[in-house]
Amino acid sequence: MNKIKYFLLIAIICIAASGCDTNNLADLNVSMPKRNWSYVNKVKASVEITDHTKPYTVYFKLRHTADYRYSNIFVLLHIKAPGQKKTTRRFEYKLAEKDGQWLGSGSGNLFTYKLNMLTNYHFPANGKYELEIEQNMRDNPLKEVSDAGITVSY
Numbered sequence: 001m002n003k004i005k006y007f008l009l010i011a012i013i014c015i016a017a018s019g020c021d022t023n024n025l026a027d028l029n030v031s032m033p034k035r036n037w038s039y040v041n042k043v044k045a046s047v048e049i050t051d052h053t054k055p056y057t058v059y060f061k062l063r064h065t066a067d068y069r070y071s072n073i074f075v076l077l078h079i080k081a082p083g084q085k086k087t088t089r090r091f092e093y094k095l096a097e098k099d100g101q102w103l104g105s106g107s108g109n110l111f112t113y114k115l116n117m118l119t120n121y122h123f124p125a126n127g128k129y130e131l132e133i134e135q136n137m138r139d140n141p142l143k144e145v146s147d148a149g150i151t152v153s154y
Contacts, residue, residue: 025152028043030043031146032145032146036142038140041134041135045132047152048128049125049128049129052126055122057120057121058121058131059115059152060091060115062145062148063145064104067143069143072094072096073092074136075093075136076089076133077091080130080132081123133148
């Protein structure tokens, strides 16, 4: 009977440990002061690419209140490769339906999104990359944004 309990305990520990294993190279959120995302508050992440032949996914994470004024958001993704110039891409994300229904998952007054930026992306070479996300709306600061983040996974 003790062998069965021991085996079950080991199995549970292995399952729990493997469940916590992620393939994230970076996963961070930046809280915006007073829920105001200004141009200077960029979300920055550094990732070390050791196998540029693997496909990677870059996600933009956003959390805003129900008082956010727009049904969309524009953001810029800057990628600085080792020994290269910074490249920039602009993205637009739809955050609400025409009737005002938020598309993010809600918890009280906050709505959360995890949005694809780059899927099956191959970094050009191995090395350390700097990624930055900045808001690109006309309003500066962009009000009622609680936090923004970035996740890079493989």
